[in-house]
Amino acid sequence: MADTEEQNETFFNLDGRPKRRKQTKKKHLLKRSAGDKVIVEYNQYGVPVGDGANDLRSYIGVLVRDSISILYDDWRRAPLEIKDKLWDHLQTKFVLDMRSKKHVVQLMGIALRNFICALNIGFIQPN
Numbered sequence: 001m002a003d004t005e006e007q008n009e010t011f012f013n014l015d016g017r018p019k020r021r022k023q024t025k026k027k028h029l030l031k032r033s034a035g036d037k038v039i040v041e042y043n044q045y046g047v048p049v050g051d052g053a054n055d056l057r058s059y060i061g062v063l064v065r066d067s068i069s070i071l072y073d074d075w076r077r078a079p080l081e082i083k084d085k086l087w088d089h090l091q092t093k094f095v096l097d098m099r100s101k102k103h104v105v106q107l108m109g110i111a112l113r114n115f116i117c118a119l120n121i122g123f124i125q126p127n
C-alpha cells in the first residue's frame with residue numbers, strides 16, 4: 001500500500017494536479033551557428049518531412065510564443081514585417097525552400113492559435 005502512495009506522489013504535484021510536460025525551448029537549435037543549418041527535406045507536394053520538419057515545427061512554436069504578442073487574436077492581422085522577420089530568422093537556422101514559405105507561415109499561424117488556446121484553457125477558463 002505504501003508503494004502505491006509513493007507512486008501517486010511522483011505523478012502529482014502538491015496541489016493535486018498531474019505533472020505535465022513543459023513547452024520546449026529547442027536550445028540546441030538556438031546555439032547553432034549560421035553555417036550549421038538543419039536540412040529540411042520535402043515530399044512531392046512541397047510539405048516538409050523527416051527529422052528536419054519536426055525540428056522546424058517545434059522551433060516555429062518557440063519563435064511564435066516568444067516573438068508574437070498575444071494581443072493579435074488572428075494571425076492574419078499580425079503585421080507583415082513580423083512575419084517576414086520570423087521567416088528570415090528561420091532561414092538562418094534551417095535550409096528552407098522558397099516554395100515552402102506559404103506553408104511555414106501557415107504553421108506560424110497554427111502555432112499562435114494553439115498557444116493562445118492553451119493560455120485560454122490554462123488561465124481564463126478555470127476561473
